[in-house]
Amino acid sequence: MKMKLILAVVAGLAAGAIAAVSIIPQAREAILPSGGPRTSGKALIGGPFSLVDQNGTRVTEKDFRDRYMLVFFGFTSCPDICPAGLQLVAGALDKLGEKADRVVPVFITVDPERDTPAKLGEYVRNFDSRFVGLTGTPEEIAKAAKGYRVYYKKVPNADLPGDYSIDHTSI
Incomplete structure (x- = not known):
């Protein structure tokens, strides 16, 4: 009691x-003596980049001004998480209807050694024609990944010498 x-x-x-x-x-x-949580009003993720799109054209973050970027890091040989994530993005674009014109879905590879502009173009077209695939040198990809706080690491395939997969953050 x-x-x-x-x-x-x-x-x-x-x-x-x-x-x-x-x-x-x-x-x-x-x-809450501080008055509660405060924000700076600035995104703490993202930043400048210079990469090559699926058409072989060098682009920067400035090329996407006035549009919302939906950025996804992955690689074209990814067996499951990347394709599933990109399907979700494509579905979301469809649900947005005309509002999707203000959104640009961007797929940045974390495997620049295998993901050429042509390969990226073929890959992203499988999901939606509005996707932009980006690649670059390993250093350029590392800089972009750091700006977006993305972790990635090449993992050798023990069963197939010379082959590898990539562990990476999915955001």
């Missing part, structure tokens, strides 16, 4: 605190 009473009191106090913070600005300040 005592335990039920204690639980009821604790639950009541918690509900009261939540209500007070939601309704009374001074209560929020008392509980």
